[in-house]
Amino acid sequence: MRQAREKESRYCEVAVIGAGPSGCMASAAAAENGLRALLFDANDRIGRKIYATGGGRCNLTNLRMDKECYHTGGSEDLSAFFARFSVQDHIRFWESEGIWLHDRQGYVYPRTDQAATIAEGFEKILRRAQVEFLPGQRVSDLRLYSEEGKRRFLIQTESGGQYFARKVILAGGGAAGPQYGSVGDLYRIARALSHSVRKPLPALVPLLSDDRDLKAAAGVRCDAKVTLLREGAEPVSERGELQMTDKGISGIPVFQLSAAAARSLDEGKTVTAVIDFLPDFEEEKWSAEIARRTGEDKDCMLSVFFLGLVNRKVLDLILRKRGLQAEKKASKVPVEVLAGIMEDMRGFKVKVTGTGDFRQAQVTSGGIPLSEVDGDLQSVKCRGLYLAGEILDVDGICGGYNLQWAMTSGWIAGSSAAKERSGTK
Ligand SMILES: Cc1cc2nc3c(=O)[nH]c(=O)nc-3n(C[C@H](O)[C@H](O)[C@H](O)COP(=O)(O)OP(=O)(O)OC[C@H]3O[C@@H](n4cnc5c(N)ncnc54)[C@H](O)[C@@H]3O)c2cc1C
Missing domain, CATH: 3.50.50.60 (FAD/NAD(P)-binding domain)
Known part of the structure; x- marks a missing residue:
C-alpha cells in the first residue's frame, strides 16, 4: 500500500x-x-x-x-x-x-x-x-x-x-x-x-588559429567584415565588432560564422577567414586612397605612412607577415609592397584550425x-x-x-x- x-x-x-x-x-x-x-x-x-x-x-x-x-x-x-x-x-x-x-x-x-x-x-x-x-x-x-x-x-x-x-x-x-x-x-x-x-x-564560439603571429594584435576590437572561405562551399560574410585574440578571432561576426566553420573543419575541409579591416571603403574610394598614399612623401616610418587606417596593432601584424617593422622608412619599401600592405588591410587571411570548445560555445550545432x-x-x-x-x-x-x-x-x-x-x- x-x-x-x-x-x-x-x-x-x-x-x-x-x-x-x-x-x-x-x-x-x-x-x-x-x-x-x-x-x-x-x-x-x-x-x-x-x-x-x-x-x-x-x-x-x-x-x-x-x-x-x-x-x-x-x-x-x-x-x-x-x-x-x-x-x-x-x-x-x-x-x-x-x-x-x-x-x-x-x-x-x-x-x-x-x-x-x-x-x-x-x-x-x-x-x-x-x-x-x-x-x-x-x-x-x-x-x-x-x-x-x-x-x-x-x-x-x-x-x-x-x-x-x-x-x-x-x-x-x-x-x-x-x-x-x-x-x-x-x-x-x-x-x-x-x-x-x-x-x-560548438557554435556561436570563437575561431582558433595556429598562426602565432596573431598574438601581435590580441585585444584589438574593431569594426570589420569577415568572410569565411570553405573548401567546396560558397563564401559567407558577416560584419560587426571583431575581436582579435592570442588564439584566433572572436566577436559577433565570427560567432555568426562559427557553425559553418565548425562543420567544415569537422569534415576535414580547409577553412580560411578573410578580414576586411576597412569595410566602409567602396572600391573607388579605396583605389584613390592607395594612389594618394603611394604618391605621397615617403620620408617617414611605415607607422606614419599608414597612419589613420587601422589599429596600430593590426598594422604591426600585417607588417610582420611581410617581414617588416613599423619603424622602417616607407621610402625603403617598394611602392608595390606599400600598395600590397594596403590590400592586406582589406583581405587579411587567417587560417582557421579549430573552434573554441563547448564551454565557450553559446549553442550546439547538430x-x-x-x-x-x-x-x-x-x-x-x-x-x-x-x-x-x-x-x-x-x-x-x-x-x-x-x-x-x-x-x-x-x-x-x-x-x-x-x-x-x-x-x-
Ligand atoms: C553564455 C551564453 C549566453 C547566451 N546568450 C543568449 C542570448 O542572449 N540570446 C539567445 O537567444 N540565446 C543565448 N544563448 C543560447 C541559449 O541560452 C540556449 O540556446 C537556450 O538556453 C537553450 O535552451 P534549452 O532549454 O533547450 O536548454 P538549456 O538552457 O541548456 O537547458 C537545459 C537544462 O536541462 C538540464 N539537463 C540537461 N541534462 C539533464 C538531465 N539528464 N537530467 C536533468 N536535467 C538535465 C540542464 O541542467 C539545463 O538546466 C546563450 C548561451 C550561453 C551559454
Missing part, C-alpha cells in the same frame, strides 16, 4: 526533463492546459543558463525574423513552428505577466535588462501553474514499459529515484555550456529510444534531426516522447534567436502533449 502511494506521488502525466527555457515553457504550457507536470533538472534552480544569457541581460528574441537566422541539418522550414508561437506571442507571454520588454534596434531584452527577471518570471509562472520542480535530479535513464496494456515511461535519476509518466518532454539542451548543466547526456537517452543524433559541434519529430514536436520514433529546444538540430545566429527557438519549441511540445490527455496507447 505504502509502495502504491509512493508510486502515485512519483507518477505524472508529463515529465519534462530540463528546466532551461524550453523545459520551463513546455511545463507551463502543459500545466496550463491541465496536465500534471513534473520538471526535472540537474541544477538546484530553474533556468541556470538563462542568468548567463546576453551578458546577464538576456537577449530574449528579435523583431527581425527570417529563415537565414537559423541552421538545421536539412533544409527544414521552421516557419510553421514560428506561426504557432511567434515572436509577438513570446513578447505577449512576458508582458501579460507584467514583465515588460524593450528592444534596441530589434534586439529584445527584459525592461530591467536583467536576465534574472526571466528566470524568476518562470519560477513565478511555474509555481502558479503548480508544476512540481525536482531540483538536483539528473535523469540517467528513460525506458518504456507497459501498464495495463498502455505504454508508459520509467524515468530514473542518478540519485536512484524512479518516476513514472505517460508522456515525456526531452528539453535538456545540447552540449553547449556544460557548466550550466547541459552536458549532452540526453543524446544517449534519445538514441536508446531509436533517435539519431547529427554530430553536436542534435536530433527535425525529420524525427512531427509538427507537434512529438517523436516519430517513440510516440509520447516530445522534444524541445537545443536538443533538436536547430541553431540560431546571435541576437535572441536561440531563446526564441527554445520558447517556441517548448510551447509547442507542452501544449501538444496536453492535447492528447488520454496518453499513449
Whole structure:
C-alpha cells in the first residue's frame, strides 16, 4: 500500500526533463492546459543558463525574423513552428505577466535588462501553474514499459529515484555550456529510444588559429567584415565588432560564422577567414586612397605612412607577415609592397584550425534531426516522447534567436502533449 502511494506521488502525466527555457515553457504550457507536470533538472534552480544569457541581460528574441537566422541539418522550414508561437506571442507571454520588454534596434531584452527577471518570471509562472520542480535530479535513464496494456515511461535519476509518466518532454539542451548543466547526456537517452543524433559541434564560439603571429594584435576590437572561405562551399560574410585574440578571432561576426566553420573543419575541409579591416571603403574610394598614399612623401616610418587606417596593432601584424617593422622608412619599401600592405588591410587571411570548445560555445550545432519529430514536436520514433529546444538540430545566429527557438519549441511540445490527455496507447 505504502509502495502504491509512493508510486502515485512519483507518477505524472508529463515529465519534462530540463528546466532551461524550453523545459520551463513546455511545463507551463502543459500545466496550463491541465496536465500534471513534473520538471526535472540537474541544477538546484530553474533556468541556470538563462542568468548567463546576453551578458546577464538576456537577449530574449528579435523583431527581425527570417529563415537565414537559423541552421538545421536539412533544409527544414521552421516557419510553421514560428506561426504557432511567434515572436509577438513570446513578447505577449512576458508582458501579460507584467514583465515588460524593450528592444534596441530589434534586439529584445527584459525592461530591467536583467536576465534574472526571466528566470524568476518562470519560477513565478511555474509555481502558479503548480508544476512540481525536482531540483538536483539528473535523469540517467528513460525506458518504456507497459501498464495495463498502455505504454508508459520509467524515468530514473542518478540519485536512484524512479518516476513514472505517460508522456515525456526531452528539453535538456545540447552540449553547449556544460557548466550550466547541459552536458549532452540526453543524446544517449534519445538514441536508446531509436533517435539519431547529427554530430553536436560548438557554435556561436570563437575561431582558433595556429598562426602565432596573431598574438601581435590580441585585444584589438574593431569594426570589420569577415568572410569565411570553405573548401567546396560558397563564401559567407558577416560584419560587426571583431575581436582579435592570442588564439584566433572572436566577436559577433565570427560567432555568426562559427557553425559553418565548425562543420567544415569537422569534415576535414580547409577553412580560411578573410578580414576586411576597412569595410566602409567602396572600391573607388579605396583605389584613390592607395594612389594618394603611394604618391605621397615617403620620408617617414611605415607607422606614419599608414597612419589613420587601422589599429596600430593590426598594422604591426600585417607588417610582420611581410617581414617588416613599423619603424622602417616607407621610402625603403617598394611602392608595390606599400600598395600590397594596403590590400592586406582589406583581405587579411587567417587560417582557421579549430573552434573554441563547448564551454565557450553559446549553442550546439547538430542534435536530433527535425525529420524525427512531427509538427507537434512529438517523436516519430517513440510516440509520447516530445522534444524541445537545443536538443533538436536547430541553431540560431546571435541576437535572441536561440531563446526564441527554445520558447517556441517548448510551447509547442507542452501544449501538444496536453492535447492528447488520454496518453499513449
Ligand atoms: C553564455 C551564453 C549566453 C547566451 N546568450 C543568449 C542570448 O542572449 N540570446 C539567445 O537567444 N540565446 C543565448 N544563448 C543560447 C541559449 O541560452 C540556449 O540556446 C537556450 O538556453 C537553450 O535552451 P534549452 O532549454 O533547450 O536548454 P538549456 O538552457 O541548456 O537547458 C537545459 C537544462 O536541462 C538540464 N539537463 C540537461 N541534462 C539533464 C538531465 N539528464 N537530467 C536533468 N536535467 C538535465 C540542464 O541542467 C539545463 O538546466 C546563450 C548561451 C550561453 C551559454
